[in-house]
Amino acid sequence: MDRKQLYIAERTARYSGGQISRRSFITSLVGAGIAVPAALGMASRVEAQTPQRGGTYRHGMAFGSTTDSLDPGTYENGMMTQVSFSYGNCLTEVAPDMSLRAELAESYEPREEGAVWAFTLRPDVTFHNGKTLNADDVIATMNYHRGENSSSAAKGILSPVVNITKEGDNVVVFELDGPNADFPYIVSDYHLIILPSEDGETIDPTAGIGTGGYSMVNFEPGVRFQGTRNPDYFKSDAAYFDDMELLSIIDTTARQNALMSGEVQVADRLDPKTVALMARNPNLEILEKTGYLHYTFPMRLDSPPFDNYDLRMALKLAVNRQEMVDKILLGHGTIGNDHPISPSVPYWADLPQREYDPEQARFHYERSGHSGALQLSASDAAFAGAVDAAQLIQASAAAAGIEVEIVREPADGYWSNVWNKKPWCACYWGGRPTQDWMYTSGYTNDIEWNDTAWTGTEASERFNMLVDEARGELDEARRAEMYAECQTLIHDDGGAIVPMFANYIMGVGGGVTHGEDVASNWINDGNKSHERWWMS
Template structure:
């Protein structure tokens, strides 16, 4: 616990940073508190350096983006689209830099039974076209993601919604069963709210309530935006531009040359060298990011349990962490829930490389011949090398894996969620239910393992629904442990490692003390949260 003096100093620093007191007043109060004048001056300079300043054009280089992308938020499937969503749009809630869930377009949210949720909308919020935000806009937008015909990537997220209604300035959601995590789901980047006309929404207009208006969008190339003067939150840059720079070397050279101010997904092999550059600061965050190799269980040979188990036992997990992540992460255990999640099941035995047991399952499967593994560094930095390491270790168990190098452009449209076995990454989600709803429940379009019809998959969907409705934390822990165990054992997901977010920032860029770890680039909201020092 801070002493009274330290608490006072921290409070005055906060006031100076937020321009609530003058520099002179701060120094005088520090001297009065017994701080030497030179020290007080240094503290003032440090605090003022953290004061957000407005202006300038901020350019980000992202390791994502494809010419097949669109501005329609229902289709968003990579990190470039995620950043784009939060530049021009807002969801009802958001994960704050400190990890807490707070209201965004919703001023507040509450429920007595976790089944009926009331989201009171923030007043005075305007869309870029001048229309005032209403409950009808929220209902029309969410309805786009619902229904049997929906192809939205958030279909599984909104599936629990049974009904929506407007009550004054409040949107009332009625769920099929109670869901204590429902407000978290409403922060999903696909669910940015758009203006409606007679219940109809134009998903290709790129018009939202966000801090920046879309000026130009070239899929797979760049997004150019300018500040929304009527934004309901602070946003400091005059312009934000996002560039698709999939090649790691090109991304890092752009940062070193000053062509961009920030990049994501720095290759662990070069992070130390890049960090020595005088104009670069490295920002690393540990969160829920994980790298996967999903096997589609509806396609041969991955419809065979023993074949899937043989491959899971062939993975050199620690070697992947050591050689691909260079220690910037931790081994995974073939389920998507990290130690950062509240209900991580630590009791599931850690799966290790076991050539003999892998050979046993492989022979039991009856399979012979090469198995193709599609990979591209578009999935994650070092994905192709990781696939080669997996092929080498599997060979020790008598399993032949043919690594197929796929083009980076179009990878997420042509390979992921289509080829039977490929490399992938998931940013993870703050809650178990959200992660499962995004990628593992039967109804989601992003079930990239097609794990829906096995006995374990059916039980998984049941237990996820039960946990969603359970309000007792102890019971939820047991249910989520079962869900993780089912994926670990029967599912098609190979999850060998969890990776840190590693970003590079120009020393011209400043940010708050807290930087969100739910997504890269400060929860993918660097455009509105950061500023030039």
């Protein structure tokens, strides 16, 4: 840059850092030869991108259930993920630029070629009850999820951990059953927010006390979560709002109306059918991110007739994926291939795309020996357009001689009464940044969230063995081969129909703004918009 550009950059940095006034900034720009209107515009842009403290953040969410609990081991939807990151923190976190960084940990390092990981905690971090964070809190929290009698949804992803010890009060050491280069990602999982231990060994999982940017004021399951800014938060560059409120608004139209009317400033999971119309509103920003989100129709192998390979294959071949992407996502996503790994995840394998083939679907259906209607449970609580997607499956399957009966389920209680219980239903998965994390969240045979109950087949046994071996495989080429086979096994034998990967579509208004980088590991800036965004 020339001297003039360097000078302007220096003045901009000083103004954004609060070191000079608006008047001084504009005067200096004018003195450098910038016209007054342009200088005023530059000042406004800097102000918009400079985090300001204050205001109340209100967010209309497409998630939530009256059966939700503050117990992190039970979190199963996007609202509870955001609640988790409101009052709690993990050892690590995925940053807005999608890199992994330390959070409650100050640093972390592998030992014994990744079979042991040591996390050094930040000093002087306090919980909302005034207790100082130490290694005992981390150990007690992790043991709560991995205990023998634990029913936590995080038990599976912690299964590689064989022992947890401490070195002094601020270093926690995880001993694994083998090398695992991905382990620092695992401890960023939203179930694993660190809670205060009561006696150095136990935690109260439902107290709602954490180290997060907001202290809980009120929690009404399936209705709202309210928090107020934690004045002692260890992050000086986060949690800018004075107060925050997350509102569960499951109905898509109601949620979008709340955004348009100003009842909320942010709404997620906007309907692709209406997002173009909403984009015409000059007071709204349509924020769209491509991440790991995928929509699924899991068939449970523990519920006949879905234990029949030919029946599962018939239904996979009876789905017109491209039609679904075109009519449900309207271009806001890409076609899926009956496995949960996004092309942006390391070691993604470019498998031959499964095409809609009613003749082959009919062949497998007849070979299955099944007759009669197959019930498919659906609700737009699963994802916007889930009922319409089910109707597309019904129509495309009919061409193969397969009768599908759609069961319209209530939105409230969908995740506790339908998903992971009904034999065939609509579902979504936020996806995970590593293959091991995704598999140990929803596909291995030892976890609560294996929503296809994919166990007992030769393919599933091979898959579980490969997942264990790949976790400790240090040869990159060999690891790629193993993960390619994992994807192939799910694609061929698994119970998941994965027709499409969807973009995250959010609406932002009401004076709320955000930084240039917005994370896409989860919706809503990694479900941390309440912490990372601010009032302009």
